[in-house]
Amino acid sequence: MADPRGFLKVRERELPPNRPVEVRLRDWKDTHAHREEGQPFLKEQAGRCMDCGIPFCHQGCPLGNLIPEWNDLVWRDQWADAIERLHATNNFPEFTGRVCPAPCETSCVLGINQPAVTIKNVEVSIIDEAFERGLVTPQVPQRLTGSTVAVVGSGPAGLAAAQQLTRAGHTVVVYERDDAIGGLLRYGIPDFKLEKLHIDRRLEQMEAEGTRFRPGVAIGRDITWDALRRRFDAVVLATGATVPRELAMPGRDLGGVHFAMDFLTPANKAAAGNPVDGAPSAAGKHVVIIGGGDTGSDCLGTSLRQGAASVTTLAIGKKPPLERSASQPWPTDPIVFEVSTSHEEGGERSYLASTVEFVGGEDGNVRALKVAETEYLPDGRRVPKEGTEREIPADLVLIAMGFTGPETDELVAQTGAELTTRGLVRRGDDYATSLPGVYATGDAGRGQSLIVWAIAEGRATAAAVDAYLQGSSELPAPVGPRTVALRG
Ligand SMILES: Cc1cc2nc3c(=O)[nH]c(=O)nc-3n(C[C@H](O)[C@H](O)[C@H](O)COP(=O)(O)OP(=O)(O)OC[C@H]3O[C@@H](n4cnc5c(N)ncnc54)[C@H](O)[C@@H]3O)c2cc1C
Ligand code: SF4
Secondary structure (H helix, E strand, O other): OOOOOHHHHOOOOOOOOEOOHHHHOOOOOOOEOOHHHOOOOHHHHHOOOOOOOOOHHHHHOOOOOOHHHHHHHHHOOOHHHHHHHHHOOOOOHHHHHHHOOOHHHHOOHHHHOOOOOOHHHHHHHHHHHHHHOOOOOOOOOOOOOOOEEEEEOOOHHHHHHHHHHHHOOOEEEEEEOOOOOOOHHHHOOOOOOOOOHHHHHHHHHHHHHOOEEEEOOOEOOOEOHHHHHHHOOEEEEOOOOOEEOOOOOOOOOOEOEEEHHHHHHHHHHHHOOOOOOOOOOOOOOEEEEEOOOHHHHHHHHHHHHHOOOEEEEEOOOOOOOOOOOOOOOOOOEOOOOOOOHHHHHOOEEEOOEEEEEEEEOOOOEEEEEEEEEEEEOOOOOEEEOOOOOEEEEOOEEEEOOOEEEOOOOOHHHHHOOOEOOOOOEOOOOOOEOOOOOEEEOOHHHHOOOOHHHHHHHHHHHHHHHHHHHHOOOOOOOOOOOOOOOOEO
16 A cells, blocks of 8 residues: 555645646647646655555446556556556556546545545556656567457557457557548547547557558458458457437538537648648637537537637536436446536536527528427426527537447448447457457447447457457456446
């Protein structure tokens, strides 16, 4: 245990400051201040960990991160051991340490009567320090098995599976239809949450270990499914769940109404120095975002940086409570009101707002959004309350209502893999699809989720593929395809 009296001496959380809003809105860089400015409180925070007999944070984290162990090592300044323990369960702590919603913290035992340990910040500090100290080196396999694996899709699930399988000695090729590797880490999540240098330096390590990357290759189009299947002993489908949920309302086909990703992807490409002609822009516009989740929040931060005149985010449901409710007791991960860094930067948030119509101007573009107050019916359905309609001026509307599942019209259709009733790729308990030697991992099988789940699934899928190729496997499998979060 780090400091037996640590949690008694330091009772508050302390985190590094964010950059001032007026400064960070002028660029696309990380909203958090750089580490060079120092974190004298980090050791104190790690020292608040009580090394509980039953560390519930292990359960809260889908990866089973060994949180008390690395808190202790950080407190003792033993950075090489700390990164070794962190990498033992997490291939990419630089991603989770930045953008994970940290369900571990909501199940921290200290959280019962004190603010939780700042686990996520300790995590990102360990990996950043490790990169700075040259402690992240390639783990080249000692022997090659001679087996080949294709991973289709290069998001966190595909990358985690690829790294595990490469290190187990298999020859792994990652195919990505986009022009750069990373999946939603690259072109979904904006730089102000995750700068792309973090992806690039991890890819360097993976390439040095032997993983091969083929960006700009769409399986099913550039290489047919049959050709791919013939070439590899096993295939991992890690193609994500990218089909957006539609909002079929009058006026949906007006100019200026877009799905969130049709706005975020080109904005991310522009931030990387590759602007896309004709991409929607928020500059000078009244922006309305429909949907209050992560994607909506990323649209907000992006709109503000592009110079929107105003931004309103609409959520159909009630405003969540500020504190956990009695029905969501510790150690569950409760649904509570959250303020992201983008929410700190501006915009208005409106709850119980049901969209009724996109209202058009004479030029064929949207000019307003008609919304009504949401009414809850006795059977739980949510409907617009009659007589409460109002118009919100809007010349850019972004639909950020989540994703229904993986695209199934091209690659998945060619494979003939069975789907679930929700339209996800069906998997057995070992991530195997209905096709021999073909596995599905991450959002493609789970539905749109979180990076930490994608990495956990990628690791577990690698174990299953390794067992298929070798007869048995010693690779870890932190979660099963049907493991669910500790929700209230
Ligand atoms: C805007 C946005 C913000 C988010 N923010 C967060 C956050 O802050 N924290 C968090 O934990 N989670 C966040 N998420 C969710 C998280 O990004 C996903 O759960 C995670 O990326 C899923 O990983 P994946 O590897 O399964 O799929 P993806 O990351 O979606 O990657 C799938 C890849 O497969 C490729 N592909 C698909 N078909 C083919 C094909 N036929 N051939 C070749 N390549 C193909 C796609 O181009 C894509 O790059 C966010 C999601 C979105 C959309
Ligand atoms: S990956 Fe997420 S849940 Fe796990 S320790 Fe890190 S912040 Fe917590």
